[in-house]
Amino acid sequence: MSYSKLATASAIAIAATGVANSAQAEDLTLCWAAWDPANALVELSKEFEAQSGHSMNFEFVPWPNFADRMLNELNSGGQLCDLLIGDSQWIGGGAENGHYVKLNDFFDNEGISMDDFAPATVYAYSTWPKGTPNYYALPAMGDANGWFYRKDWFERKDIQAAYKEATGQDLREPQSQTELLQIAQFFQEREIDGKTVYGAAIFTERGSEGITMGVTSALYPWGFKYENEPGTYDMEGAVNSAAAVEGLEFYKTFYETATPPGYTNSYMGESLDAFKSGQVAMAMNWFAFFPGLAADPVTGGDKIDFFVNPPQNIAASTLGGQGISVVSYSDKQDAALEYIKWFAQPDVQAKWWALGGYSAHNSVLQDPSFVDSQPFAGDFLEAMDGVQDFWQEPAYAELLLAMQKRVHDYVVADQGTAQEALDKLIEDWTEVFEDEGKL
Amino acid sequence: MSDRTIDRVAAATPALVAHKIKGLSDRAIAWIFVAPTIFLLLAINIFPLIWTIRLSFTNYKANRINREPEWIGLRNYERILTDSDIWLNMQATAHFLIWTIFFQVLIGFALAWFINKKFRGNDLWTTIIVLPMMLSPAVVGNFWKFLYQPQIGLFNYIIAFFSGKEPSSFEMLGQVNLAPWSIVIVDTWMWTPFVMLICLAGLRSIPDYIYEAAEVDRASKLRQFFTITVPMVLPFLMLAVLFRGIENFKMFDLVVQLTGGGPGSTTELTSINLKREAFEKWRTGYASAYAIILFVTVFGLASIYVKALNKVKER
Numbered sequence: 001m002s003y004s005k006l007a008t009a010s011a012i013a014i015a016a017t018g019v020a021n022s023a024q025a026e027d028l029t030l031c032w033a034a035w036d037p038a039n040a041l042v043e044l045s046k047e048f049e050a051q052s053g054h055s056m057n058f059e060f061v062p063w064p065n066f067a068d069r070m071l072n073e074l075n076s077g078g079q080l081c082d083l084l085i086g087d088s089q090w091i092g093g094g095a096e097n098g099h100y101v102k103l104n105d106f107f108d109n110e111g112i113s114m115d116d117f118a119p120a121t122v123y124a125y126s127t128w129p130k131g132t133p134n135y136y137a138l139p140a141m142g143d144a145n146g147w148f149y150r151k152d153w154f155e156r157k158d159i160q161a162a163y164k165e166a167t168g169q170d171l172r173e174p175q176s177q178t179e180l181l182q183i184a185q186f187f188q189e190r191e192i193d194g195k196t197v198y199g200a201a202i203f204t205e206r207g208s209e210g211i212t213m214g215v216t217s218a219l220y221p222w223g224f225k226y227e228n229e230p231g232t233y234d235m236e237g238a239v240n241s242a243a244a245v246e247g248l249e250f251y252k253t254f255y256e257t258a259t260p261p262g263y264t265n266s267y268m269g270e271s272l273d274a275f276k277s278g279q280v281a282m283a284m285n286w287f288a289f290f291p292g293l294a295a296d297p298v299t300g301g302d303k304i305d306f307f308v309n310p311p312q313n314i315a316a317s318t319l320g321g322q323g324i325s326v327v328s329y330s331d332k333q334d335a336a337l338e339y340i341k342w343f344a345q346p347d348v349q350a351k352w353w354a355l356g357g358y359s360a361h362n363s364v365l366q367d368p369s370f371v372d373s374q375p376f377a378g379d380f381l382e383a384m385d386g387v388q389d390f391w392q393e394p395a396y397a398e399l400l401l402a403m404q405k406r407v408h409d410y411v412v413a414d415q416g417t418a419q420e421a422l423d424k425l426i427e428d429w430t431e432v433f434e435d436e437g438k439l
Numbered sequence: 440m441s442d443r444t445i446d447r448v449a450a451a452t453p454a455l456v457a458h459k460i461k462g463l464s465d466r467a468i469a470w471i472f473v474a475p476t477i478f479l480l481l482a483i484n485i486f487p488l489i490w491t492i493r494l495s496f497t498n499y500k501a502n503r504i505n506r507e508p509e510w511i512g513l514r515n516y517e518r519i520l521t522d523s524d525i526w527l528n529m530q531a532t533a534h535f536l537i538w539t540i541f542f543q544v545l546i547g548f549a550l551a552w553f554i555n556k557k558f559r560g561n562d563l564w565t566t567i568i569v570l571p572m573m574l575s576p577a578v579v580g581n582f583w584k585f586l587y588q589p590q591i592g593l594f595n596y597i598i599a600f601f602s603g604k605e606p607s608s609f610e611m612l613g614q615v616n617l618a619p620w621s622i623v624i625v626d627t628w629m630w631t632p633f634v635m636l637i638c639l640a641g642l643r644s645i646p647d648y649i650y651e652a653a654e655v656d657r658a659s660k661l662r663q664f665f666t667i668t669v670p671m672v673l674p675f676l677m678l679a680v681l682f683r684g685i686e687n688f689k690m691f692d693l694v695v696q697l698t699g700g701g702p703g704s705t706t707e708l709t710s711i712n713l714k715r716e717a718f719e720k721w722r723t724g725y726a727s728a729y730a731i732i733l734f735v736t737v738f739g740l741a742s743i744y745v746k747a748l749n750k751v752k753e754r
Contacts, residue, residue: 068718068719071502072718075501075502075504075721077504093502096505097502097503097504097505098504098505205699206699206700206701206702206703207695207699207700260590261589261590261607261610262588262589262590262607262610262612262613263613264610264612264613264701264702265612265613265698265699265701265702394503397719397720397721398720398721398722401715401719401720405524405703405704408701408702408703408704409703409704410703412613412701412702412703413615413701413702413703413704413705414615414703415615415703435498435722
C-alpha cells in the first residue's frame with residue numbers, strides 16, 4: 001500500500017471512529033436531592049464517565065422542594081432527567097403513570113439479580129405492585145431514620161452522676177423509646193459548660209414530609225399498622241389502634257418536654273444545625289447524614305456516637321432511601337441503562353459505600369469488615385432489618401399531606417386528641433382511596 | 440386642511456398603507472387594532488377561566504394522565520363548602536385580611552398625616568418609611584423568621600425588655616394563639632408604606648384654600664380634620680383598602696416563608712391550601728372548584744366595594 005493510500009485509510013478510520021464515538025457519547029442528567037450523598041455520587045460517577053465516554057450532569061434539588069420539583073417534572077413529561085433517584089414512595093406513581101421504565105428485561109439481559117440486594121431495599125425501592133417481581137428501580141441508597149448523640153456528654157462523670165440521681169439508672173444509649181424520652185428530658189434546659197442545652201432535635205416540619213417521618217419513628221415501634229391486612233385498605237383499628245394512639249401521644253410529649261424552644265417546623269437541616277451548634281444532646285436524622293456528622297471537626301470524631309431508633313413494643317425504623325430509575329421521557333435511555341449497569345457492579349457499590357453513599361448490595365453489606373468500617377455501620381444494618389415505609393400508592397402525595405396536617409395539628413398546634421387525629425386521618429385516607437377506586 | 444387629529448394622522452399615513460386600508464370603515468380599523476389584545480385576553484384569561492369551570496365538575500388529576508376524568512357534577516363544590524377544615528382556612532384568611540387592613544389604614548394614614556407636615560428631613564423619613572415595601576416578600580419572610588426566633592430573635596428580646604418575660608418563653612411562629620398575629624405584624628410592617636403613599640397623595644390633593652376658608656370660619660383643627668381632611672381623603676383610602684384587600688386575599692409567599700401555614704393549620708390561608716390541593720395533592724378538579732369559589736367571592740366583594748367607592752366619589 002502506498003504512503004498516500006495508507007494515510008487516506010488512516011484518516012478514514014480515525015474519522016469513522018470519531019463519528020462512532022460522537023454517536024454513542026451522551027450527555028446524561030441525573031436528578032436527585034441536594035445532600036451529602038449526592039456529592040459522593042458526583043465523585044463516584046467520574047469513573048463511569050471515564051469508562052463509557054458519556055458525560056454526567058447533575059440536577060440536585062434541596063429536600064424541601066425535591067418532591068415538588070421532580071414530581072412536576074415527571075407529571076409534565078419533562079426531559080430534564082434521564083436518571084432519577086426518586087423517593088421510595090414515588091414508585092407506585094412512577095410505575096402506574098408511566099414515568100419510569102420497567103427494568104425487568106434489562107436486568108435479565110444484563111444478568112443483574114435483585115437477589116444481590118438487601119430484600120428490604122428491593123421491596124421498598126424497586127417493586128410495584130409491592131412485593132411483586134416488577135422492577136422499576138435499582139436500589140441505590142439505603143437509608144433509615146436513626147439517632148446520634150453527644151458521646152462526650154454521656155461519658156462525663158458529673159452528668160452520669162446527675163442522671164443516676166435523677167432517674168436511678170445509668171446513662172447509656174437508650175434501649176427503648178421511653179428511655180429515649182427520659183434521657184432527653186434529663187438534658188432539657190440543663191446547664192453544660194455554662195450553656196443551656198436541650199434534650200433532642202426531632203422532626204416537626206409541616207410543609208413536605210418532616211413531621212410524618214418523625215412521628216412514624218415513634219408509631220412504628222409502638223406497633224402502628226396502615227392496614228389490618230396488607231392490600232385491603234382496611235384501616236379502622238390499625239391506623240387508630242390503642243398502640244398507635246399511645247405512640248402519637250408519646251411523640252407529642254417528646255415535642256413538648258424535650259425539644260428546643262421554637263422547634264415547630266424543623267426537619268433535616270434544623271436537626272443538623274441544632275446538634276452541630278451544641279444545642280441538643282441527641283438528634284434524629286437519616287443515616288445518609290451520618291458520615292458527614294462523624295467527620296465534623298467540632299461535634300464529630302470522639303464526641304459523637306450513633307444508635308438505631310429504639311424499640312418499644314417492636315423494633316422498627318422509618319425507611320428512607322431511594323432507588324435509581326430511568327425516566328421514560330428521556331431520549332437517552334440506552335446510555336441511562338448503561339449507567340445503571342455500571343452502578344450495579346459490586347466493586348462500584350463498594351466504592352459507593354467508601355465515599356459516603358449507602359450501598360444496598362449484599363456484597364457490601366455482608367462483607368465481614370462492613371460493621372467496623374464506620375461507627376454507624378452496625379446500626380445501619382440493624383435499622384434496615386426493621387424498616388417500615390409510608391404508603392407507596394400512586395396517590396401517596398395526598399396520603400402524605402393528609403397525615404402532615406393531622407399530626408401537625410395535634411402535636412405542634414395542640415388541637416384535639418391523638419385519637420381524634422388518627423380517626424380523622426382514616427377519614428382522609430378513606431376519601432383518597434375511594435377517589436382512587438380502591439374502596 | 441382640517442385641524443382634526445384624525446385628519447392629520449390620515450395625512451401622515453404613507454400612501455401604500457392608505458391604499459391598503461382604503462374602503463375600510465372606522466369600526467373595521469378599530470377592530471383591527473383591538474383584535475390582538477382581545478385575542479390575547481381570550482387566550483390568557485377567558486379560555487383558562489372557562490376551562491377551569493369545566494374541570495371543576497370533574498375528578499380530573501393532572502398527574503394521572505392515564506386516567507380518564509369523570510363528570511361528577513357539583514360534588515367538588517359540595518365537598519368544599521361542607522368541609523370544616525376549609526372553613527377554618529377561610530377564618531384564618533378573614534382574620535389576616537381584616538386585621539392587616541385595619542392596622543395598615545390606621546398607621547398608614549397617621550404616617551401620611553405626619554409626613555404631610557413640613558419639617559426638616561421630611562424626604563429622608565419618607566424614603567426610610569417606604570423601604571419595607573421595596574423588599575421581596577421571600578426576603579422579608581426569612582429575616583422576620585430570625586427576628587421571631589425565641590432564643591436569638593430581636594423581636595422576642597424587645598418584648599421581653601418591656602414585659603419582663605423570658606425571651607424564649609413565647610414563640611411567635613410556633614404558638615397557636617400568636618402565629619396569626621405574627622403574620623399580621625409582618626404584613627403590616629411591609630405594606631403600611633403603600634397605604635401611607637396613597638393617603639399622602641390624597642392629603643396633598645386637598646387645596647390649601649379650603650383650609651384657609653375653614654380658618655376664616657373659625658373651624659377648629661378637629662372639625663377641619665373630620666369635615667375636610669377625612670371626606671376628601673376617603674376615596675383614596677378606600678382605594679388603598681381595595682388594593683390591599685385583593686392582595687391579601689391571595690397572600691401566599693410571605694406566609695409560606697414565615698410559618699408554612701402552621702403551627703398545624705393555624706395560618707394556612709386559602710391560597711396556601713389551594714396550592715397544596717392543586718400542585719401537591721394534584722386534585723385538579725377539586726382545586727378548580729376551590730379556585731372558582733374564591734374567584735366568585737373576591738369578585739363579588741370587590742364589585743360591591745367598587746360601587747360603594749363610586750358613591751363616595753360622587754359625594
